[in-house]
Amino acid sequence: MGEALLSWPDGNDRVPYWIYTDQGNYERELEKIFYGPVWNYVGLECEIPNSGDFKRTQIGDQSIIVVRDAEGGVNALVNRCAHRGVKLCEQDKGSFSEIMCPYHQWTYDLKGNLQGVPFHRGVKGNGGMPADFSMADNGLDVLKVHVRNGGIFATMSDETPSFESCMGERILGYYDRELDGRTLSLLGHSRQRIGANWKLMLENIKDTHHASLLHVFFVTFGLFRVDNDSRVEMDDTGLHTALSSIRGKQELNDGTAQMRSFDSDLALNDPNLLDVVREFPGDETVVMQTLWPNVILQQQSNTLATRQIVPKGPNAFELHWTFFGYEDDDEEMTARRLRQANLMGPAGLVSMDDGQILERTQEGILAHPDEQGVVELGGRDTDDADHMVTEVALRAFYKGYRKVMGL
């Protein structure tokens, strides 16, 4: 479609559909967002506890190696040989003491420095690299890394402000509530590919009221519902959001009466699934954070996870879930977290619905780039709310997005 059509309607209460489908816009997003001045989530320290441990991940379209070096530091390296561009690492995770390219055996240390080039000085006086070839200038591309309480973030831009100033104080408060400095213990991964634009995943978490309508499971057991005491809070940019809520009762009231999916008689045969214990200060039973640009940090009851969003062109994204607990969890707590993990992931009692509905959203809008969505619930403003009958987090998000994208 023509550039002229790629404009934004007036106000924050409409979202044009071309931002979810346009290839050119996707490419600009890679440059301005993922490769720009942001902190991309790339993993948890508990995934790479020992020197030499690495994991492979992705920022935008680029493959990235996250590795712990001999001194215990965490490095993020572009997964591309400096010689002729071979993808260095194919495994998802593992351990190595150096990185060697199989093609011509250039070797790198775990900080990305070029350590060895075969036939550097030639063979029997023939060939070799020129005398002025610089090992120092031909290492791997290295990203700037920031680690906070076990979470690892990386940036490709030299202009990125500090992690703390990018997040803002109140979001950091929620971040530190879950990642509170205790050593994390890794429970495992789930991965799914969803045929929808990556922003729809962030929206899905920022869209508080859908949970009361789409998710029968949530609704019935009061885990996340419009009649619960809740708050929607944004940072100054509007791009990060923290939603917090207190679990409600399975009762018929003004809110539940309007939800066609509410069933006051539904009971679990095995109530162990919802054997929730309070483990954080405050009364909140759920805090969902969307951290710009690519991660959801989740606490729903006792299930803790990050969901990394990896865009795959305008019409698909991958969701990489990492479930975790704390090193000081006892066996009972670990069992509880693993049971409650049933709520989430590609077969989640709740999140299964989201995967399905996001794909249907993409299918619905695909042929209608000129149309627009309505986000007027709770008004047209972008201020924090002390309830969840609102789409304010979406309005705030797109206000921030327009600024980043120059739209």
Next chain:
Amino acid sequence: MTISPELRSEIEYLVNCYALAIDDGELERWPEFFASDCLYKIIAKENFDSGLPLGLLLCDSQGMLQDRMEAFSKLNVFGPRSWRHMLGAVHATGSEAEIVARTSFVIFETLAGKDTHILCAGEYRDIIIREDGMLKFRERLCVYDTTMIPNSIVRPI
């Protein structure tokens, strides 16, 4: 310890009936295939191989199987589709008291109006016992190789 030909065909019958019940959409029969004390877990090979406990789906009691079955049948929201389990030959060892079986599977999924795709490929790792005269799964681990699940798994596998 050997598995007699009669027992072998009984095991194969169990493994087959299980897959057919799911493909036929008779989810209410799903819990019946399990022993009263049971474990059902769908787990990614990457977790299984690294000793990480997280399941994509975990039921450690008959009650949880029932709850899952009801959620799949009534609570969750997803479009119409067909499933087709393709099973490899059952490899069974152990004894009549506790049979250990491994069976490869591929599940083809066809969504209304779309191409058939592979939902996942993997292996059942079963422990089978006899309860009330019938063979039942005491443990059924579905270890899947598939790195990226296409959207969601909306039934038991």
